[in-house]
Amino acid sequence: MTRTVLVTGGTSGIGRAVAARFAADRAEVYITGRHADTVERAAKELGVHGVTCDATDPGQVAALAARFDALDVLVNAAGGLPGPAPGDVPPLEGVLAQWRANLAQNLLGAVLTTASVQDKLGPGGTVLSIGSIGAERRGGSYGAAKAALAAWSASLSSELGPRGVTVNVISAGYIAGTNFFQGQMTDERHASLVGETHDKRAGTVDDIAETAHFLASPGARHITGQTIHVNGGAFTTR
Numbered sequence: 001m002t003r004t005v006l007v008t009g010g011t012s013g014i015g016r017a018v019a020a021r022f023a024a025d026r027a028e029v030y031i032t033g034r035h036a037d038t039v040e041r042a043a044k045e046l047g048v049h050g051v052t053c054d055a056t057d058p059g060q061v062a063a064l065a066a067r068f069d070a071l072d073v074l075v076n077a078a079g080g081l082p083g084p085a086p087g088d089v090p091p092l093e094g095v096l097a098q099w100r101a102n103l104a105q106n107l108l109g110a111v112l113t114t115a116s117v118q119d120k121l122g123p124g125g126t127v128l129s130i131g132s133i134g135a136e137r138r139g140g141s142y143g144a145a146k147a148a149l150a151a152w153s154a155s156l157s158s159e160l161g162p163r164g165v166t167v168n169v170i171s172a173g174y175i176a177g178t179n180f181f182q183g184q185m186t187d188e189r190h191a192s193l194v195g196e197t198h199d200k201r202a203g204t205v206d207d208i209a210e211t212a213h214f215l216a217s218p219g220a221r222h223i224t225g226q227t228i229h230v231n232g233g234a235f236t237t238r
C-alpha cells in the first residue's frame with residue numbers, strides 16, 4: 001500500500017533526507033518550506049510534492065491540511081534558530097521577541113501542523129517531531145522550546161495511542177550537512193561537538209532519516225510517547 005507522508009521543513013537538511021528516505025519506499029511524499037523557490041526546487045530534485053507553507057501560520061497550515069483526505073506519516077522537521085531581535089529593540093522586548101520566535105519556530109509550528117491533520121491519521125499512523133539535544137543542556141530559549149516539544153508529544157501520544165497512532169520525538173545531537181548553523185559553525189566548535197560523542201563523529205542527516213523510517217515501520221508500533229536520542233552518546237539517558 002502506498003503511504004502518504006508529510007514532512008515539514010523538507011527543503012534542506014534533516015527534513016529533506018527524511019523525505020528522500022520515504023520517497024525511496026515509493027511513498028507519496030509532500031514537503032513544505034516557507035520559500036516557494038526552494039520548495040519547488042527540492043520537490044523537483046526529490047520527485048515529491050512541494051507545498052509552500054509556514055508551519056507557524058494557521059491559515060497556511062489549514063490550506064496544507066485540506067490537501068489530504070488521509071495521512072499515514074507526519075514528520076515535523078521544520079525548526080531552527082531565529083535571528084536575534086533588531087538592535088534598536090529595548091532589552092526586555094528583545095528577550096520576549098527571541099523567546100516568542102523560538103517557541104513559534106520549534107514548538108508551535110509542530111503543534112499547529114499536527115492539530116490540522118491528526119484526525120486524518122488512521123491505525124498504523126505515525127507522528128514524529130525533530131527535537132534537540134539542546135533540550136537537555138545549554139539550549140536557552142531554543143532548548144526550552146524543544147523540551148516543550150517533547151512534553152507535548154508525550155501527552156499527544158496518550159491521546160492518539162488508542163487509535164493506533166504512535167507519537168515520538170527524535171532528539172538529534174549535532175548533525176552536519178544542514179543549514180541549521182547558517183554558516184556560523186567553526187572548526188573549533190565542530191571539533192568540540194564531535195569530541196562530546198562516544199563514536200567521535202558528527203551525526204548525518206541519514207542517521208535521523210533512518211530512525212524516522214524505522215519509527216514509522218511495523219516493527220516500531222509499540223514505541224510511542226518517547227524521546228529517541230540520536231547523538232552518538234553526546235547525551236546519555238543513564
Ligand SMILES: NC(=O)c1ccc[n+]([C@@H]2O[C@H](COP(=O)([O-])OP(=O)(O)OC[C@H]3O[C@@H](n4cnc5c(N)ncnc54)[C@H](OP(=O)(O)O)[C@@H]3O)[C@@H](O)[C@H]2O)c1
Nearest residue numbers: 009011012013014033034054055078079172175178179180
Ligand atoms: N542540524 C542540527 O545539528 C540539529 C540538531 C538538533 C535538532 N535539529 C532540528 O532539526 C530540524 C531540521 O533542521 P536542520 O538541521 O535540517 O536545518 P535546516 O537545513 O535549516 O532545515 C530546516 C528546514 O525547515 C524549514 N523551515 C524552517 N522554519 C519553517 C517554518 N516555520 N515553516 C516551514 N518550514 C520551515 C526550512 O526551510 P525555509 O527556511 O525555507 O522555510 C528548511 O527546509 C529542526 O527542527 C532543528 O531544530 C537540528
